[in-house]
Amino acid sequence: MRTWRRVQRWRGVVIIGAMGAVTLWLAATGQLVLYIHPRYIVFTVTMAVIVVAATVFALATPRHHDDEALAPPNRRSRALGLTAAGLAAAFTLGMVLIPPATLGTATAQQRQINATASDDAEQLAAVSIADANTVAAFTVREWSTVLRQTSDLAFFADKPVTALLGFVTADTEDPDNMFYVSRFAVTCCAVDAQPLGVPVHLPGWAGQYPADTWVQVSGVFGSNPSSVSSQPVVLLVDTVEMVDQPREPYLF
Numbered sequence: 001m002r003t004w005r006r007v008q009r010w011r012g013v014v015i016i017g018a019m020g021a022v023t024l025w026l027a028a029t030g031q032l033v034l035y036i037h038p039r040y041i042v043f044t045v046t047m048a049v050i051v052v053a054a055t056v057f058a059l060a061t062p063r064h065h066d067d068e069a070l071a072p073p074n075r076r077s078r079a080l081g082l083t084a085a086g087l088a089a090a091f092t093l094g095m096v097l098i099p100p101a102t103l104g105t106a107t108a109q110q111r112q113i114n115a116t117a118s119d120d121a122e123q124l125a126a127v128s129i130a131d132a133n134t135v136a137a138f139t140v141r142e143w144s145t146v147l148r149q150t151s152d153l154a155f156f157a158d159k160p161v162t163a164l165l166g167f168v169t170a171d172t173e174d175p176d177n178m179f180y181v182s183r184f185a186v187t188c189c190a191v192d193a194q195p196l197g198v199p200v201h202l203p204g205w206a207g208q209y210p211a212d213t214w215v216q217v218s219g220v221f222g223s224n225p226s227s228v229s230s231q232p233v234v235l236l237v238d239t240v241e242m243v244d245q246p247r248e249p250y251l252f
Contacts (some may be wrong), residue, residue: 015089017055023048033248034102036189102249103184105169105211108195113169113180116194118145124179128155137164140183141251144196147221151232156221161198161235163216165246168209169197174229181217181235186250193250199226199234209240216241 005128026032036044060222094130118141127135127146143164146155164181171178181199184190201224209215219238 008176013055013058017052020051020055029205030247033250034190037186037252038248041252042190069116096113101188102245103193103195104167105182107193108169108180108182108184108197109172111193111195113182113195113197114144114148116185117148117196119149120145121149124149127159128202130159130177135159136241138164139251140164140166140181140196140198141185143198147198147231147233153221153223153233156233160218160220162218163241164198164218164235165216165243166197166214167249168205168211168213168215169195169247170211171199171229171231173231174226175206177205177226178207178229178231178234179209179211184250188251190250196251199224199229199231200237201234202237202240205240209242214245215242216243 009050023032023044026035027048029042032041032044065115112213123145127138127142138161143161166181166183169180171180178199178201180199182192182197184193185196186193198217200219216238217240219235220234221233224234226234
């Protein structure tokens, strides 16, 4: 009975402390960026340090409690307590033992690619006068913004795409001939991540580049050869290279 009461008293402290320690471990291994925006990492790590320190202090400080004054637990409260503790422990261990997975095709299709692509007229104007080096550095974010606002092929005439990085997501309208080079844009954390993508026309692509494969694509924008796709302008491929997932897969 006394042991059970001690478990009841300290389980919350231990679980919170363990979560703080896991957060510090994720930060030390560079994986915290897969959960939250980099701008919040310093704050999160600081709070995790405080939590761990407070947990150690609480466990190390002797306290005297009147265990007899506590009501004896019944079966239901014990079952609920053990279940809650077990779930919390499993969650904590899972974060350590199971590598964090980045968001991919399934989430991109659920959240609709380019549903939140920017309509920034100023950015479009800036792109129209950008030099070759600036255009070469464009990511999926910049190109998706441009494609959302114009389908004028003359606009793209002198703007080739160089080594555009992203993961492969099938086009839902013409999956045999088209895919998206996709990235997730994160504002706060992975929960609010929104998929952005550049449509690519490449018949038979799935046989070489399965969904969720990371690639670098180079080519030029042109009129869409697909008769079933609603995308007026697509990337016509010169080269596609399979690459490893980058250390920071999200766009911030």
